[in-house]
Amino acid sequence: MKHGTWTYCVDLTPDEGRRRTRRRGGFATRAEATREMRAVLDGELRGVYENRRTTVASFLREWLVLQKVRLAPNTYAGYRACVERDLVPAFGHRRLLDLRPEHIDAWITAQLDAGRGAVTVYRAASTLRNALNAAVRSWRLRYNPADKEHYADQLTNLFEVMLGTGMRRGEALALHWDDVHVMDRKLFVRWTLAAIDNGKLTLGKPKTPASRAWISLSPRVVAALHRQAALQMSAHPEGRLEGLVFSTPGGAPLRPQWVLDQLRKRAAEISLPAIGLHDLRHTAASIMIAEGIPLAIVSKTLRHSTLATTINLYGHLFKDSADQAVHALSQALDRAQAGRTQTHFSRDDGGENPMPVAA
Structure with missing residues (x-):
């Protein structure tokens, strides 16, 4: 001392x-x-040295110097604007090692509440995420605190799409932007993602020929896809929208087991029982049935190969509907029988034609 x-x-x-x-x-x-x-x-x-004296501001400006020699002038200018206009004022005073996901979450929430555009805010957050990825790669950080925001928003959108369409887990994780037609409120299921050979991810054909079909999109699902599009465009230096709808920052597919773990973690946080990703599909089917959607339409929406498949899976949900159906049938038969007993035919003395007479 x-x-x-x-x-x-x-x-x-x-x-x-x-x-x-x-x-x-x-x-x-x-x-x-x-x-x-x-x-x-x-x-x-x-092999890592985490310097506690490095501030977020000093690191970001150091990172900008490296970007200037490798990026196109317009892209570099966009990064620099985000750093000086948004990131340094918001986080620059903090030490790099002290930056936490909750700091980033709070800033994004405050910016959106203040009326700033979502694309602008998420573009700044994406710039921060890209810079901190460089810090992780250069062994100056153990993890990227900005990655939490990316995955949290993305998973919200993913779960909304799965619940709002009844898509299978692999179909949603394999969805490409080329197959999304937001203006027409449709998407086409072309691929499914599966983990094979000790966890190796592969894209293949959907489960059945009937699964490879168009799906209609509700306003809620369209809104989720709009949010996801804004998130991905802000993360891409040129603002392009391509590849998988739901992916890692590098564009690779999300691992199904990781997504499942995140879903169960969120469910536990709000005291819900543990559920699986396929439960979202079952929930979608149950809601449609409870709302009185005809079984044939439910089957078509879920893209089952036959109506019998839908009945076998969800027949137990039709108990009340079956009761209503047989009661309605009984009432119709009672009315028909009553009509026959209340009307009889007779002949007058000299006529040849029967006359209906009210009883």
């Missing part, structure tokens, strides 16, 4: 036979110096 500050000194792994010593001072407390020293030792072990 010197002049009211603390200093640490550690010996690191020798470099080409020469001793390496790291000495850093100026820490206000012993605890702060100890945390920094432990971070250095841990980083030496893992």
